[in-house]
Amino acid sequence: MDAAVPNKLLDLAVQSLLSNESAAIQALEDIPRELFVPLFIAAFKGGHKSILSAMVKVWPFYCLHIGSLSIEETHHELLKAMIENLPVCPAQNSSPRRPKLRILDLRQITYSRITCPEITTKSPFCFHSCSYSDRSITKIEGHLRLGNSGIETQSLRPVELLVDLFLDGSLVQKEFLDLLMSKAEESSGSLHVCCRDLRVDKLHNYKCSLKFFDLKCVDQFSVDKGLLSDINSILSRMAHLQSLSLFKVSFRSLSGNVFKNFLSHLHRMENLKELNLVSFYLKNHLDKVMRFIPPGLDFLYLPFCNLSSRDYQFLSQSPQATHLKLLNLSNNTMQWNDLEHICTLLVNLSGTLQILELNNCFISDSSISVLIPALIRCTHLRVLGFASNPITMPILVNIMNNLTPLMELKYVIYPIPVHCFDDWHFQGSVDRRKLAIVQLQLKTMLELAQRNDMNWITYTE
Ligand SMILES: [Zn+2]
Ligand SMILES: [Zn+2]
Missing domain, CATH: 3.80.10.10 (Ribonuclease Inhibitor)
Structure with missing residues (x-):
C-alpha cells in the first residue's frame, strides 16, 4: 500500500477486517504487510484473540513488540494465545506465508515500536534481541556462521520470547509460568525464554521454577521476602543486573559467609545502577556494602x-x-x-x-x-x-x-x-x-x- 494512502482509508480497512473474524483470518494470507501493524494494534486493543493468534503464525516481520500497548488483566488471555501460537517448529506450519517472526516481545515498554525498522532485508535486526544467553539468536546463528555448530544447533531455527515476570503467587502467574515451560519444551531447544525483569514474592515458592530460566538475561531483579542464601544462589546465575531490590530478606549474621557471598555477588554486578535494600538490618555495617x-x-x-x-x-x-x-x-x-x-x-x-x-x-x-x-x-x-x-x-x-x-x-x-x-x-x-x-x-x-x-x-x- 502506498505511504500516501490516507489514514482514514487504513482505519476503514482495519475495521472492516475486525468486523468479520473468520474473513480476516483468511485474508491474512493475502493482505499487504503494511496492514499488519495497524491491524495488530486494533485487534489487541479490541481483544480479538482469534485474529491475534492467527497473526502471530504468519507475522511478516522479524520482531513483534507489545511495546506501549497497555496490558490489563483481561489481556492475559491474549498474551497466552500469542505464546501458544508462536511458531517454534516451522515444519509444522502449513501456511503458504512462511512465518518470519523470530522475536516475540510481551514486555510493556513505552519506547518500543510494534516492529523494529528493517534496515536491511538480508540480516534482520531487532533493537531488543538478547545479547547474553547462549540460547540467543545472535549466539546460535554466530556459531552456525562459524561452522561451529554441533548437532544440537544445526537443526535449530532460534526464536526468542521476551517477558517480564512478576511471580506473586497468583493463579494467573502460575498458569503463565507453566505455559512458558511447556512452550519451551515443545520447541525442542529452539525457543529462548528471555526474562529481563524478574520480581518474586516469597522466593522459596519459586526456587524450582527459576531453574528453568537463563538468568544471565535478567537486568532487574526484585525479591519480597526470602532467605539471603537463596538469593545468593539466584545471583550466582546473573551477571548483568542493573537494578537489585531486596525487601524483608533474612540472614543470620553480618559477619557470616552468606552475607560475604552476597557482597561478592554485588561486587560482580558492574552494570548496577540501582540498589534498593529495604528493612535490611545494616547497623554499623553499611561500609561493607x-x-x-x-x-x-x-x-x-x-x-x-x-x-x-x-x-x-x-x-x-x-x-x-x-x-x-x-x-x-x-x-x-x-x-x-x-x-x-x-x-x-x-x-x-x-x-x-x-x-x-x-x-x-x-x-x-x-x-x-x-x-x-x-x-x-x-x-x-x-x-x-x-x-x-x-x-x-x-x-x-x-x-x-x-x-x-x-x-x-x-x-x-x-x-x-x-x-x-x-x-x-x-x-x-x-x-x-x-x-x-x-x-x-x-x-x-x-x-x-x-x-x-x-x-x-x-x-x-
Ligand atoms: Zn524489534
Ligand atoms: Zn536472553
Missing part, C-alpha cells in the same frame, strides 16, 4: 536499615556516594551528631542529586535548620521528601522560603506540622481544620514566590 558497590550506582535506597552514626559517617566519606541521583534514607533515626555527616553527604551529592527522601527520620526543627544550608546547594533537586518528622509551622515556613529559589525542585512531600496533631509522638489524629489552614498558607506563599510550578504535598493518613 558500600565498599562492594560498583562505581556507577545512581540510585540508592536504604529505608528501615537501622543506620547508625558510624554508617552516616562512612556514607559521607564513600566515593560511591558522590554522584548519586537518588538517595532514600527514610525511616532511619538521625541523631544530632549525625547531622554533620548528612550535611557533608549532601554537599558531596550537590552536583547530581535529583531525589532525596528523609521521611520519618526524627528530624526536628533544630536538625532541619542545620541541614538547610547543605540542602539548598543541591540545585538539581527535583523531589524532596521529609514527611513524618516533628517540624513546627514557623520552621516549615522557613524551609519553604529557602527552597523556593531551587528552580528544578517541583515536588516537596512535607511533614504535617506538629500543632495539627493531638499528640505528635503517638501520631495522634490530625486536626483537619488546622491542616487546611497550613495548606492555604503554603499555597499563598508559593504564589507570592511565583512558584506555582512547585507542588507541596503531605500524607494525611
Whole structure:
C-alpha cells in the first residue's frame, strides 16, 4: 500500500477486517504487510484473540513488540494465545506465508515500536534481541556462521520470547509460568525464554521454577521476602543486573559467609545502577556494602536499615556516594551528631542529586535548620521528601522560603506540622481544620514566590 494512502482509508480497512473474524483470518494470507501493524494494534486493543493468534503464525516481520500497548488483566488471555501460537517448529506450519517472526516481545515498554525498522532485508535486526544467553539468536546463528555448530544447533531455527515476570503467587502467574515451560519444551531447544525483569514474592515458592530460566538475561531483579542464601544462589546465575531490590530478606549474621557471598555477588554486578535494600538490618555495617558497590550506582535506597552514626559517617566519606541521583534514607533515626555527616553527604551529592527522601527520620526543627544550608546547594533537586518528622509551622515556613529559589525542585512531600496533631509522638489524629489552614498558607506563599510550578504535598493518613 502506498505511504500516501490516507489514514482514514487504513482505519476503514482495519475495521472492516475486525468486523468479520473468520474473513480476516483468511485474508491474512493475502493482505499487504503494511496492514499488519495497524491491524495488530486494533485487534489487541479490541481483544480479538482469534485474529491475534492467527497473526502471530504468519507475522511478516522479524520482531513483534507489545511495546506501549497497555496490558490489563483481561489481556492475559491474549498474551497466552500469542505464546501458544508462536511458531517454534516451522515444519509444522502449513501456511503458504512462511512465518518470519523470530522475536516475540510481551514486555510493556513505552519506547518500543510494534516492529523494529528493517534496515536491511538480508540480516534482520531487532533493537531488543538478547545479547547474553547462549540460547540467543545472535549466539546460535554466530556459531552456525562459524561452522561451529554441533548437532544440537544445526537443526535449530532460534526464536526468542521476551517477558517480564512478576511471580506473586497468583493463579494467573502460575498458569503463565507453566505455559512458558511447556512452550519451551515443545520447541525442542529452539525457543529462548528471555526474562529481563524478574520480581518474586516469597522466593522459596519459586526456587524450582527459576531453574528453568537463563538468568544471565535478567537486568532487574526484585525479591519480597526470602532467605539471603537463596538469593545468593539466584545471583550466582546473573551477571548483568542493573537494578537489585531486596525487601524483608533474612540472614543470620553480618559477619557470616552468606552475607560475604552476597557482597561478592554485588561486587560482580558492574552494570548496577540501582540498589534498593529495604528493612535490611545494616547497623554499623553499611561500609561493607558500600565498599562492594560498583562505581556507577545512581540510585540508592536504604529505608528501615537501622543506620547508625558510624554508617552516616562512612556514607559521607564513600566515593560511591558522590554522584548519586537518588538517595532514600527514610525511616532511619538521625541523631544530632549525625547531622554533620548528612550535611557533608549532601554537599558531596550537590552536583547530581535529583531525589532525596528523609521521611520519618526524627528530624526536628533544630536538625532541619542545620541541614538547610547543605540542602539548598543541591540545585538539581527535583523531589524532596521529609514527611513524618516533628517540624513546627514557623520552621516549615522557613524551609519553604529557602527552597523556593531551587528552580528544578517541583515536588516537596512535607511533614504535617506538629500543632495539627493531638499528640505528635503517638501520631495522634490530625486536626483537619488546622491542616487546611497550613495548606492555604503554603499555597499563598508559593504564589507570592511565583512558584506555582512547585507542588507541596503531605500524607494525611
Ligand atoms: Zn524489534
Ligand atoms: Zn536472553
